Amino acid sequence: MHTEAAAQGRLAHHFPDMKTQEHAARMGMWLFLSTEILLFAVLFTAYGLYRFLFPLGFEEASKLAHVTMGATNTVVLITSSLTVALAIHHARKGENRKVVGLLAITIAFGALFMVLKGFEYYHHFQDGQLPGRFYHYAGVTGPGVSMYFTVYFLMTGLHGLHVLIGMGLLTWVAVRAARGHFGPGYSTPVELSGLYWHLIDLIWIFLFPLLYLV
Amino acid sequence: MSPSPASSPVYNTPNYLNAEKGVRSWLTTLDHKRIGVIYLVLTLTGFFLGGVFALLLRLELLTPGPTIMDAMTYNRMFTLHGVIMIFLFMIPAIPGIFGNFFLPLMIGAQDVAFPRINLLSVYLYLLGAAIAVWGMIHGGTDTGWTFYTPYSTTTVTTVAPVLLGAFILGMGSIVTGLNFIVTIHTLRAPGVTWMRLPLFAWAMYATSVIQVLATPVLGMTLLLVAVERVFGFGIFDPARGGDPVLFQHLFWFYSHPAVYIMILPAMGIVSEVVQTFARKNMFGYKAVAFSSLGIAFVGFFVWGHHLFTSGQSTFASGVFGVLSMFVGLFTAIKVFNWTATMYQGAIQVSASFVYFLGFLYFLVFGGLTGIALSTVSLDVHWQDTYFVVAHFHFIMVGGTIMSFLAGLHYWWPKMFGRMYSERWALAASVLVILGFNATFIPQFLLGNMGMPRRYYSYPQQFQSLNVASTAGATLLAFGFGIILTYLIASLVKGRAAGPNPWRSRGYEWNTPSPPGVENFPGTPVYDHGPHEYHEPVAGEVTRAH
Numbered sequence: 122m123h124t125e126a127a128a129q130g131r132l133a134h135h136f137p138d139m140k141t142q143e144h145a146a147r148m149g150m151w152l153f154l155s156t157e158i159l160l161f162a163v164l165f166t167a168y169g170l171y172r173f174l175f176p177l178g179f180e181e182a183s184k185l186a187h188v189t190m191g192a193t194n195t196v197v198l199i200t201s202s203l204t205v206a207l208a209i210h211h212a213r214k215g216e217n218r219k220v221v222g223l224l225a226i227t228i229a230f231g232a233l234f235m236v237l238k239g240f241e242y243y244h245h246f247q248d249g250q251l252p253g254r255f256y257h258y259a260g261v262t263g264p265g266v267s268m269y270f271t272v273y274f275l276m277t278g279l280h281g282l283h284v285l286i287g288m289g290l291l292t293w294v295a296v297r298a299a300r301g302h303f304g305p306g307y308s309t310p311v312e313l314s315g316l317y318w319h320l321i322d323l324i325w326i327f328l329f330p331l332l333y334l335v
Numbered sequence: 336m337s338p339s340p341a342s343s344p345v346y347n348t349p350n351y352l353n354a355e356k357g358v359r360s361w362l363t364t365l366d367h368k369r370i371g372v373i374y375l376v377l378t379l380t381g382f383f384l385g386g387v388f389a390l391l392l393r394l395e396l397l398t399p400g401p402t403i404m405d406a407m408t409y410n411r412m413f414t415l416h417g418v419i420m421i422f423l424f425m426i427p428a429i430p431g432i433f434g435n436f437f438l439p440l441m442i443g444a445q446d447v448a449f450p451r452i453n454l455l456s457v458y459l460y461l462l463g464a465a466i467a468v469w470g471m472i473h474g475g476t477d478t479g480w481t482f483y484t485p486y487s488t489t490t491v492t493t494v495a496p497v498l499l500g501a502f503i504l505g506m507g508s509i510v511t512g513l514n515f516i517v518t519i520h521t522l523r524a525p526g527v528t529w530m531r532l533p534l535f536a537w538a539m540y541a542t543s544v545i546q547v548l549a550t551p552v553l554g555m556t557l558l559l560v561a562v563e564r565v566f567g568f569g570i571f572d573p574a575r576g577g578d579p580v581l582f583q584h585l586f587w588f589y590s591h592p593a594v595y596i597m598i599l600p601a602m603g604i605v606s607e608v609v610q611t612f613a614r615k616n617m618f619g620y621k622a623v624a625f626s627s628l629g630i631a632f633v634g635f636f637v638w639g640h641h642l643f644t645s646g647q648s649t650f651a652s653g654v655f656g657v658l659s660m661f662v663g664l665f666t667a668i669k670v671f672n673w674t675a676t677m678y679q680g681a682i683q684v685s686a687s688f689v690y691f692l693g694f695l696y697f698l699v700f701g702g703l704t705g706i707a708l709s710t711v712s713l714d715v716h717w718q719d720t721y722f723v724v725a726h727f728h729f730i731m732v733g734g735t736i737m738s739f740l741a742g743l744h745y746w747w748p749k750m751f752g753r754m755y756s757e758r759w760a761l762a763a764s765v766l767v768i769l770g771f772n773a774t775f776i777p778q779f780l781l782g783n784m785g786m787p788r789r790y791y792s793y794p795q796q797f798q799s800l801n802v803a804s805t806a807g808a809t810l811l812a813f814g815f816g817i818i819l820t821y822l823i824a825s826l827v828k829g830r831a832a833g834p835n836p837w838r839s840r841g842y843e844w845n846t847p848s849p850p851g852v853e854n855f856p857g858t859p860v861y862d863h864g865p866h867e868y869h870e871p872v873a874g875e876v877t878r879a880h
Contacts, residue, residue, distance in 0.1 A: 135445035135522065135859070145448045145521040152513045163555035163585055172583055253568035253575050268576050271568045275559070293799040313632065 131307055150313040154280020154320050155216070157283075161324055164276045168331060171272060180185070180262060182269035183332060185250055190237045191333040195325065201230035202322040205291070205315045208298075211314050212311040215304035220311065224295040227318065231288040238281055273332055280328060281323050290314040348387075350752070350849040369851060371436030372750065373457055378431055381464065382425030387415035390812055393805040399794050409791035410477035413490075418471060418478030418497060421679045422504045423464050425731060426593060429600035430511055431460070432641065433742050434539050436750060438515060440843035441533040443524025443859040448517040452510050459507030467500025479789060481590070484571035484582040487496030488563045498561040505554045505556045508596075512546030517541050526861030533842060533865045534610075534623055538603025541627035545599075545634060554719035556582065581620040587638035588759075595634040595662075598698075598730060599627055601738030602669055605691050608741045609673050610866040611839040612688040613680030617866065619672040626665040640709050644718045652711045659709035666702050670695065685837070686760030690741035691770040697733025701726055704779070719789075722782025725775045733771055740767070740818070747822065748836045753829030759821040767814035773807025775870050840866045 172179045208223035244250075247275040249257035252274050256267035294314050297303070303311055351368045392412050394850040395402045404412065415802025435453065439446055447453050470476065474493020478486060487494050519532070519540050532540075559570055560582065571582045596757060610617055617623055639647055639655030647655075673695060682688070704726040707713050717723055748754055782788075786797050793801065835844040842865045846854055 133450075135448075135450070141521050145517045148520060149449060149452075149513055149517045152516060152547055156509055156513075156547055159548060159551035160555050163552055163559070166585065167559075167581060170578060174578070175576065231500075253566070253570075253572075255566075264576055268569065271570050275562070275568075275570070 123208055131312060139306065146309050146313060150316055157320060160326075161276075161279065162271065164279065165327070165331075168272050168276065171265065171268050178263050181263065182250075182266040182273075183335070185245075185248075185258070185261060186273070187241045187244060188333050190241050193227050194234050194237050195329045197230050197234050198322045198325050201227045202281055204230065205318045209308065209311050209315045212298065212303040212308040213305060214249060217298045217303055218303045220226020220286060220298040220303060221295050224291050224298065228288050228291050228295070228314045231284050231291070234284055238277065250259075276332065278327055280321070280324055283324070287314070287318050287321050290317060348847060349851060350847065351852050352751075352849050354852045363454070364412045365454055366446050366852060367439050367450065367453060368750075368854075369456055370453050371432050371434075374427065374431030374435060374460075375750075377457075377460060377464070378424050378428040380700075381419055382428070384468070385416055385420035386812065386815065388412050388419065389803055392416060393808040395791055396793070396801045397805050399795050399798055404791065407475075407477060407792050410479075410789070411471070411475050413789060414476050414479050415468075416472050418467060418476075418501070420731075421480050421593075422467065422501055423460075425597040425735060426508055427460060428509070429604065429735070429739060429742070430508075430515070430539060430542060431456075431536070431594075433604065433746060434515060434542075434600065436844050437746065438518060438536055438539055439522070440846060440854055441536050441841070441865070442519065442522060442527050443842060443845075443861065444518065444803065445854050446521035446522075447514050448521055449510075449514050450582055453514055456507040456511045456514070459503055459510070459617050463500045463503030463505075463507060464635070465500070466503065467497050470494075470496025470500055472767040481586065482557065482560055482582075483586075484563070484577075484579040485562060485573065485655065487560055488572060495561045495564050498557040498564075502554045502557050505550045505557075509550045512543035512550075515543040516547065524859045524861065526859075528844070530621070531861065531864040532624070534606035534617060534620070534627075535600075535603035537624040538599045538606070538627045541631040542599045542603075543598050544628075545596050545631050549592040549596075549635070552585060553593070556585040556589070574803070578643070580647075583642055583645055587641045588635075591638040591641065594628055594727070594730070597735050598632060601694070601735040602627065602743070604738045604742035605673065605694050606669075607678050607841055607866075608687050608691045608745050610686060611745065611837050611841060612683045612691070612836075613677045614683070614868050615676055615680040615866075616840075616864065616868065617672060618675035618678070619668075620864075622668050623672050624669040629665040629668075630662055633658060633663075633665065637662065637709075640714070643711050643714045649711075654874060656709045656714075657713050660706055663706045663709075666698070670699060670702075671755065683837075684761075684851060685744070686757060686764045687741045687745040689764040689768070690744065691738045693764070693771075694734055694737040694741060697729050697737060697771070700865040701729025701733055703878070704729065717782060719787055720782035721778040721786045721788055724788045725782055726777035728775050728778070733775070737768070737771075740764070743822075745837070746843075747825070748832030749846075749848050749850070751826055751829075752832050752847075753825050754832050754836060755825035755829055756821050759817060761815040763814050763821070766817065767811060770807050770810030770812075770814050774804050774811055775807070777801070777804040777807070840868055 132139055132142060136145070204223045204227045208220045208227065211217075211219040211223065240328050248260075249255075250270055251257070251267075252271035253267050257268055267333060291314055351366055354366075355364075361373065364370060364373075372757050391403070392409070395409055395412070423500070442858065466507050470493060474496060476494055476497050477490060478494055482494065496685075519536060523532070562568060563570055563572065563577075569577045571577045571579050573579060573835055606617060606623055610656045617797070637655055637659040639651055640659045643652050643656075673691075704722070708717060708723065708726055744755070744760055781797055781804075784797065832848045834847050836848075842861065845859060
């Protein structure tokens with residue numbers, strides 16, 4: 122396996138073989154993803170607590186969320202998870218051209234997500250539906266309404282930042298694919314950045330119902 | 336940074352210290368051993384700074400009323416002392432120095448799994464430390480290291496840079512933990528099975544799990560406080576519907592497990608030290624190994640014992656109190672096994688061993704007061720008094736620093752290839768242990784009499800005990816000064832240590848001192864566990880590539 126052309130020269134001196142090295146990289150990535158989940162867990166905890174403290178305020182405020190754009194974004198991200206999974210499949214077969222194409226589509230979906238998210242933010246800014254003391258929307262008032270937008274902007278903001286980082290990561294991998302780096306013996310970077318992208322998708326799958334639907 | 340005398344016989348052989356020369360080779364090194372040495376220099380600098388602030392605090396408390404500073408300066412000083420000691424020394428020191436240096440040696444690996452991420456952790460440490468210390472000194476942060484809201488979100492002093500610094504330091508801590516977990520899983524040499532893993536490696540594994548799983552929560556929480564300060568979103572501000580107790584929950588969800596980040600590696604070190612100097616393998620190896628994991632696990636479910644007086648329900652407090660006592664259970668398992676290991680051993684009294692004994696005494700004393708504190712009704716009396724201060728200093732200083740010193744004396748010959756003066760080391764160890772007792776036993780008494788923590792002034796009747804405590808701190812500082820002096824002297828003129836001056840059977844002694852760049856001449860293969868003293872001296876069972 123590790124004699125494959127794509128794996129040549131990629132074995133670090135302290136690993137006995139390519140298989141162990143890839144196992145280590147994958148394990149490192151999973152551990153990193155667990156830290157990401159815990160990072161978001163703080164905000165999910167805050168969401169849970171404040172929803173419990175202000176059930177009415179959260180219910181009223183969440184009606185101000187733009188469900189159509191949110192739902193479109195959900196479809197966009199889930200589809201992008203499919204394209205990134207296909208990219209991994211083709212990277213393993215060494216079809217670097219297809220990898221580049223699929224990653225480009227994935228990145229485009231990410232960009233589309235950010236644009237739609239930007240429109241949502243724009244509308245919230247226009248209407249004064251902002252966190253904490255900046256909230257000045259007259260349509261919905263009451264305890265907990267501004268807290269909803271605090272939580273909303275923190276959660277979607279952190280998530281958006283991750284989408285941007287993910288797009289950067291996939292761009293780097295796409296450049297490497299364009300140089301023909303991947304093949305049956307070596308596709309770890311595609312797989313690991315794909316994992317990262319799936320996590321971003323997964324977090325959104327929780328954010329969408331919590332912030333827009335319930 | 337590197338000890339230099341190349342003419343000495345110790346450094347005739349090529350090793351990691353003389354393989355490359357120049358500052359640049361140190362700043363860009365990927366060698367886990369050099370990174371360990373860099374951490375040694377950095378964290379000891381942190382320890383020195385934190386120690387100076389501690390001495391200033393003790394000096395202020397020499398007399399009732401203002402002595403050398405006003406109340407505000409005192410608040411800033413204890414913040415500096417706490418933040419620096421916790422984030423710049425206690426958390427990174429043992430994993431950063433001994434974990435980096437010895438974990439790969441102990442499992443027969445050439446390096447950690449991700450050497451570049453390892454170097455990154457050093458730079459995260461440097462950046463975080465620079466921002467935090469600059470922020471505290473420039474902005475005069477006065478929140479204490481716990482950053483409790485709403486005080487931290489409303490104080491007139493600057494807080495955000497310290498929070499950012501602590502966040503970056505946390506990232507460094509996470510990647511170190513991540514690196515160690517993957518290293519232990521993937522890079523064990525043939526024959527190093529899980530049940531032969533040295534106990535220090537087990538302890539580092541348990542520590543790393545906490546670092547990876549708890550630190551992100553702290554990072555996010557501190558960022559939220561920073562966001563709150565900069566934008567005033569109201570997430571922890573009761574005036575805007577926010578809940579300050581949520582901060583306490585999130586903060587202690589990390590910061591209680593974090594005390595096990597500080598003590599578990601210490602327990603790992605003494606496990607190695609006691610086996611070497613009693614010349615016996617660990618009595619109850621599995622119990623000691625798994626109790627580390629037990630502490631790491633239970634440690635995640637005890638944070639509520641910091642909130643007994645924060646309006647938490649009595650039921651929750653009771654549950655957290657009982658769970659906290661489980662930590663005592665796992666610790667007791669270790670204590671009994673360490674003690675049983677000494678039984679009928681061929682004990683060699685060295686400075687390391689004296690520190691081990693000191694550790695045992697402080698851990699038992701500090702641990703028992705911890706059980707007392709986890710009892711809700713007693714804690715209500717002791718909450719925020721010097722009793723709590725004395726308790727955690729017994730564990731943190733008495734436990735972790737004694738163990739740190741035990742490890743430093745035990746592994747110094749391996750790290751630098753030279754011996755220090757054992758006579759001076761023994762004298763200093765006695766001085767440090769005496770000084771430590773004199774510093775903190777009075778604080779237990781003061782706390783029980785009702786002296787609250789974090790005040791620069793106190794009633795007249797507390798003075799004699801405070802004077803005793805300050806005198807003890809001076810003694811302690813003097814002891815550390817002696818240690819620093821003879822260790823530096825040993826780098827210059829210490830005699831050559833040889834590969835195994837303690838005749839230890841630990842795997843890490845299976846290399847020259849100081850080790851070569853590649854650690855082992857070939858991949859080591861083991862057919863027996865570490866510290867099996869009926870086996871021949873380690874180092875004879877290697878095969879070439």
